[in-house]
Amino acid sequence: GGGEGGGAGDSITVGFSQVGAESEWRTANTRSVKEALAPPEFNLRFSDAQQKQENQIKALRSFIAQGVDVIAFSPVVETGWDTVLQEAKAAGIPVVLTDRAVKVSDESLYATFIGSDFVEEGRRAARWVIEDSEGKPGPIRIVELQGTVGSAPANDRMRGFKEVIGEDDRFVIVRSQSGDFTRAKGKEVMEAFLKAEGGNIDVLFAHNDDMAIGAIQAIEEAGLKPGTDIRIVSIDGVRGAFEAMKAGKLNATVECNPLLGPQLAQLIRDVHAGREVPRRVVVEEGVFTQDQAEAELPNRKY
Amino acid sequence: MATTDPDAQAPLPLHRRMLAHPLFWPLLALALLLLGNGLLNPGFLALEWRDGRLYGNLVDIANRAAPLVLVSMGMTLVIAARGLDISVGAVLAIAATVAAWTIGRMTAGGGTGLAPLFAAIGAALATAALCGLWNGVLVVKVGMQPIIATLILMVAGRGVAQLISGGNILTIYYPPYSFLGTGFLFGLPFPLYVAGALFVVLALLLDRTALGMFIRAIGHNPAAARVAGVRARAITLWLYVFSGFCAGLAGLLVSSNVASADANNAGQLLELDAILAVALGGTALAGGRFSLAGSLVGALIIQTLTTTIYAIGVPPQVNYVVKALLVVAVLLLQSPEFRARVRALARRPARGGA
Amino acid sequence: MSHVLHAQGLRKRFGATVALDGAGLCLRAGEIHALMGQNGAGKSTLIKLLTGVERPDAGTVELDGRPIAPSSPLEAQREGISTVYQEVNLCPNLSVAENLHAGRYPRRFGLIDWRRVRAGARELLAQLHLDLDVDRPLASYPVAIQQMVAIARALGVSAKVLILDEPTSSLDEGEVQELFAVMRRLREQGMAILFVTHFLDQVYAVSDRITVLRNGTLVGEYTPGELPQAALVKAMVGRDVALAEGRADHADIPADAPVVLEARGLARRGALHTVDLQVRAGEVVALGGLLGSGRTELARLLFGLDRADEGTLLLEGARVDLRHPADAVERGLALCPEERKTEGIVAELSVRENIVLALQARRGWWRALPRSRQDELARHYVELLGVRTAGIETPVGALSGGNQQKVVLARWLATRPKLLILDEPTRGIDIAAKQEIMGEVVRLAREGMAVLFISAELEELTRLGDRIVVLRERRKAGELPGGSEGARVLDLIAGHA
Amino acid sequence: MSAVSLRALLRGGGVARLWRDPRYASLAVTVSLFVAMSVAGGVLYDGFLRPQVFLNLLIDNSFLLIVAVGMTFVILTGGIDLSVGAVIAFSTVLLASLVQHHGWHPLPAIGAVLVLGTGFGALMGVLIERYRLQPFVVTLAGMFLARGAATLVSVDSIGIDHAFHVAVASLRIPLGGRTSISAGALIALLVVAVGALLAAKTRFGRTVYAIGGNVQSAHLMGLPVERTLVQVYALSGFCSALAGVVYTFYMLSGYSLHATGLELDAIAAVVIGGTLLAGGSGYVLGTVFGVLVLGLIQTLIAFDGTLSSWWTRIAIGVLLLAFCLLQRLLARTGPAGGGGHG
């Protein structure tokens, strides 16, 4: 790429467009990327899209106009990137996707994708629930706290979860409502679930840890024991979730690792040098349960 | 246009007077919503005394509505004086963050007892009032249009809150603080007392002093109010401060409720809900005519809508549609023109609407 | 005789108020017809029924012998009725030219032809011998000119019937004559003109026929010849009213009477050249001048509504700096403003609230007047000034124009000020009420209040003023003692002296 | 005699008046500030003053510009339309779904979307006008409804790969010197031109100004107030739907969460452009600069490229503040009347 707008010497100018700062997970992600793409090796142009795709596209355009060496971004949604990625390609700037994939007509529009698979996270949560309920008779009643309606993680996590849980007919999802990925909403919705279902809830599946933490408070205030009366699994693996697990209030969290900065930096180096890179790089992630919580907690960076 | 209101002035029978009361239709809407819920879900209206607490959906609705009620109070007065404050959500987030940050600092520094609690409350409210003052100065002294003046804080405010929190959700590990949002007093949730106290104090203040009349005069005709010697600008400025203060109070309740402050999400879209509550309560958004009690009812209507959606268990994709239809129904119920039309249609269905 | 417009048995109720009860009117082609009645008699309501602003509860309206029932002003316009409503009803944000043409623009290729709009506007205004910058927004002109623009707009509609509701209330003598000239010309062309006014001389000067309303009912139709002034007043009021002719008791204010307000070299760029003025306790100073001579500007400067660029203001001998009307009100000043609709009433507030507003402002927001005291005050002034209202809780906007004016006046009387500045306070007030109000002003002055009375009417100036100050072209043209000859005052005003 | 006195009242005038006239002055101030800000950007950042950067302002904000033009009319009447962002989202989803899932050709689909958007706006207008409901709440309900309808059509984002759509989306009209402009931007410019004409030179536009000045007076002057109010909201609905179409050219996708919060951007653009929220005063051209200023703020931040998420927000606020403060200070007279023309 023409590095005229780029930085000094032979540092690699990277334009990185982040979704926003809507959650702790995202903040940790940003921090990791910024630390990994630090000078002198890199010259980072960081842009925050405030959760809007159009802002992100504007940012990409501006990166192209500035002539950065590599563009990396975490797409807000999967679709709608064809045009701007084509422009990047025309300008000869390679693109690295982080955190989630995009659907484009032409696969050559991006060099590689590093990140998690939301559908797989949903599946893992479901598998944990099935494992956890081994030997229990049906029906096992599940309530689901969804993320923001229509957002990719919410759609995919729900899909993955349903796909696996649907194979076992002991399970019924009795209620499903959006908690907007926030503690406050998670608590409010859980409160309503408890009122509507009484004590008839066996499992709570929350699309992220924050909603689970909010829901735990609601469960406690209703006089039930979270983690015991209601088994709880959520996704992300933020520090708060580990604290809750340590206290026995959360049963499991499916990790969705935001600390992909170093891996991203390596990919960018390779792409910039014209080396061959895999199309898909998976971040190392696991499922954590209560017994691992205490040991793992000090290691949590986010 | 001169309004021709057949119900005006004349000594009317009680039921006509009730129909003409501005609070009647919002209250009816609220009652219908609750009733509808009760029919769909027989347990909905039940209240029971458990462990020395009142427990039930109605209590939950009131409790959940408390922050919105608080914010709507401030919003009502600002709107009544021809203003608008769309920064309330951001101010709430700032106040929540300041409170959490203060507690974090003080408890880490070994602060014990109730000192951190009061420091947090003081710091949060002071910051929120300062935010209101900022808005007021931009509107009154600089002369910006209220929507833009408060838009600035709405955009930047969350940034400031995130700056304080470092982009993290600040979790509060300090039990006394939780009392504000989750505590019970005489069997009722504490937020009810906060919202109730503010409402009563405000209602008394507007009733017993000339403030209410001044605000209405400013809202209807600022130039005339000024000529009559009303200090319109000073009053307007203080109303913005008050609106900020209310948002601060709400911020305390919200952050205490979940024992954490989420700079990015706390009070998200609250400004819309607050304005909606104010409008549903019968306050004119163009200024002048206002009703505090109406806004209170409006806020309860909105929370009931939300709770209804959760309770009837519609899939989340349908949330918005249900909410929209219910809001339109409530609005139409309140429109005299619509009621007149329905009456006309009912009277002579043969001829239909002309 | 050809009846162009014939209305019969019109009834209209507003809630508990019966505004019209069997009123009617018969308008012939080629006549100027005066519609007379006290404030609140129902004149404006009658006009609103004729022009589709309101619908009658009962009664018929015929145009050229054909029944019509316009449901909007637009329809009435299409029927050939052109109307100037009481209060200026134009759009303040639009330019003068546009206000004159709104709704019937000349077009070119389907688009508005602004050049012709402007030219047409100048032409229309020229009929009234007005020369305005037609591109400026209407709001930048004083009410008097807005009123003239409204009249010009009505003239632009090629209509059979022209209705003018108190067109002259804010005009001065010269403008009134211009208007009358135009009205006479239109009469020659066969137009039927309905005209409302509270000035009896004007009635006799132009009208061919007079219809009198009282309390919403038709009293009768007369020709000016068969109805002398006293009889006309009696028909309107329902009893004999002695019309005061002049005033004998111009007080000799002692030279050592304390000066309440003194302005030294007061000036404001573009509005007023240096003016000196003194008003003593117990004195009524009448302020005369032509339209645009700067009287209103002076009043606003004295009251702190505008800030002076130069000069000092002394209140009871001490320098004061009035930054805000509230400062003035707190110090015992009062200004009853010229523009009733924009700066006077708060239409949506009740009569009571409007009356106590200034008094309450003076006490501050914290010390509310007890409700009983408010009611008492409101009732007192409603009675004193004869405000016709359904009750003191009625919104002021529901009152007739003249009654609104009385409420604004009451607001300031209620503050019992040291200095009362009245800017055209009798605008739109009927003849009987005018007597009462002027009597009250004099009575208050005799009790020690200082009064600055601004008026466009020569008669009011000479009758009321213990001293007459005249402004011309935004400077002080001179002073005359009270009781001076009308002709001398007129000369000074016009600059012929 | 009186003619003389009136003439005396009108001293001054001439060419200088044009400058002193607050109506034009505020527009001039807005434009000058925009230029000043661009220059400042050019000084601070390399490559900022390239022509393509400014063309990108148009390209990236074409949909905002289109809704803002519709919004200008609504605000000029003293109303507000909060549904625009949601209507955009709904339009994109419906369009994408018709094309991708139901095999429609984009052209009839676009037609359907435009008709639906216009009808939706008109419906809100009827509620507002006929039942005297407050525009804020009606359009807020409209916003919920449109968003809800969008999620009902599809919660997932739908990519559009129809050849026609892709062709239009990637169309770049060269303007010489390695600069080009997109079809969406052209449509936006067309909308601006039509909007300006509509506002200044048609009876509809002038009635809009009159309503904003004083509804009662407009009514008494015999202007078609009721009809115009409905038309204004229909126009805004049309503009939103059109913006939705342009959005699909921009993104090649339909998604129920597209354009969230766009209503506020549109309102802000209109108000920054000098239109009074109370109605009756403002220009379509002002709105164009309002949009450009918002875009410029974004561009400045993108060029800076060092701001964290929260500093981004603070920076937007500060730039907005600086702009509005200067605007207020430079336009000496308050937001006085002025629905100017010609």
Ligand SMILES: Nc1ncnc2c1ncn2[C@@H]1O[C@H](COP(=O)(O)OP(=O)(O)OP(=O)(O)O)[C@@H](O)[C@H]1O
């Ligand atoms: N919209 C309204 N609502 C209630 N009452 C009204 C309304 N319009 C007029 N009235 C009442 O109708 C009566 C007649 O009013 P109208 O305006 O016709 O008087 P008017 O003869 O024009 O008086 P003026 O000389 O003061 O203008 C008044 O008592 C007034 O209070």
Ligand SMILES: Nc1ncnc2c1ncn2[C@@H]1O[C@H](COP(=O)(O)OP(=O)(O)OP(=O)(O)O)[C@@H](O)[C@H]1O
């Ligand atoms: N359209 C205008 N053109 C010029 N000056 C105007 C205009 N409108 C108001 N003014 C200001 O008004 C002043 C004179 O009007 P003012 O109302 O003070 O006079 P007045 O003697 O009270 O006349 P009126 O009889 O209209 O009340 C002028 O000095 C001028 O500053």
Ligand SMILES: [Mg+2]
């Ligand atoms: Mg009248």
Ligand SMILES: [Mg+2]
């Ligand atoms: Mg005057």
